[in-house]
Amino acid sequence: MASSQTNVEMWVEQADISKIAFKKAPIRALDENEILCRIDSFGLSANNVTYAALGKSFRYFEFFPVVGGKGDAAKYGKVPVWGVATITKSRHPSIKTGERIYGYLPLAQYHIIKVSPSGLTPSFFYTLRDHLPEDRKVYNQYFRVTGDPFYDPKKEGEMMLFRPLYWTSFFLSDYLNEKKHFGAKSVVISSASSKTSFCFAWMSKQRGLSTIGLTSQGNVAFVKSLGFYDSVLTYEQLGQIPAQDSLYVDMSGSKSLARKVHDQLGSNLKRAISVGLANTGESRGTFPEGTELFFAPPWMKQRQEELRGTLLQLMIKSWAEAMAKVDDWVKVKRLSGTENVAKTWETMAKGRTPPDIGYVLTLSDSATGQSKL
Incomplete structure (x- = not known):
């Protein structure tokens, strides 16, 4: 029927x-x-x-x-x-x-x-x-x-906005921590105003990394207001990225930006990770050689096997901490x-x-x- x-x-x-x-x-x-x-x-x-x-x-x-x-x-x-x-x-x-x-x-x-x-x-x-x-x-x-365990009726809207993004940030942070951040002491993050970026920055700050956010001029005030970027630079200020051992986490999908960051950091660039595609107009071209593409589901599956019985509790704790702060974001x-x-x-x-x-x-x-x- x-x-x-x-x-x-x-x-x-x-x-x-x-x-x-x-x-x-x-x-x-x-x-x-x-x-x-x-x-x-x-x-x-x-x-x-x-x-x-x-x-x-x-x-x-x-x-x-x-x-x-x-x-x-x-x-x-x-x-x-x-x-x-x-x-x-x-x-x-x-x-x-x-x-x-x-x-x-x-x-x-x-x-x-x-x-x-x-x-x-x-x-x-x-x-x-x-x-x-x-x-x-x-x-x-x-x-x-x-x-x-992650549902709260009072935060239903926030959950729909942040939950998928948050776990990308969570598992990226976990992955880099397991790799001892490839020897880097700081992380440069593009599209710093995006939710995936600033959740990752928040976690990186908790792990003791220095965080440098790259954003457009119009988003500088917002990114600074978040409080967990040690410095915020516009895309016109790439020359001010410190010459120190760093990771580059690309959330923008901009190949031209990636090449500029590579040129600026030179031998100080310990690893470049491409995660997202916030600006579809910048999606064409190729990333600099050696850029690693991070896709969260395979790493999540691996960690579920490695941390069987404990991963869920780690995730619940991290999520609760984020939802306690989300109204400020x-x-x-x-x-x-x-x-x-x-x-x-x-x-x-x-x-x-x-x-x-x-x-x-x-x-x-x-x-x-x-x-x-």
Whole structure:
């Protein structure tokens, strides 16, 4: 029996992710062990721009494949987001309607999840994506908020904004610490105003590293206000980077900036790590030779095996410390409806969002619970 409900999804053009289209389609009937989730809200940040910019090369568009007319799958991609959803229909015996979950979702109003036959606990369950590499399994986990150790209803918006970014920062910091920071005593961090960057800077400061933030002139005041960068330089002040043994952590994706930092540090550069892609306009070209690409899921998987029984407690402690300070870092701004989502995405894709605002969005109109499409 077909469903009378309809879904609205936001698609981006693969050739230019600032261009979007909203697509409306009926929601199919559920198969056995499937659940229908209404996506209540989701965080939107430079992290999601990275997912879209790397949609083909890193296979982010394969998590939620486009199903549409002829040529749509080649032209468009669905942007993954981290959000909170309510289960409105269930054909799984252990998952009830009304339950709320947190996890990796498409930028849409609704999503159907096929629940894996294994791995279900009171805290989480998995979906299956056999077409993707094993190291992407972290994206297949959905947390049931009633048993989620990281969930706090008072910080739900902050969780959606910071949680995926925070664990990238956490595991990068852990990785570099395990490598004894490659002998460096300081770390230079680009896109210093981004959430991933400043969370990493906060952790680096706790580990005793000197932190140097690189940012645009317009973001200098914000970056300084955070209080855990020892110095803040604009991209025009690279000549002031101290001649000391340093790491370079690139969060911008700018190859030209990376080359300038390499030239400035010379033999003092102990390691260059590329993590993100905050500025999609700078994504072309090549990084200087020797740049290491850090992708968090494989390292997370390794540490889960090495720190079995203790890693979760370390993560809970670190997360609690961050959430106690998060109100000093950003203010949550909630918006609803396709028009607001479109404007926010366009601004974000062009790198123009203020660093002190965190966007929590929903495609539904707040008054009606439906899209205005």
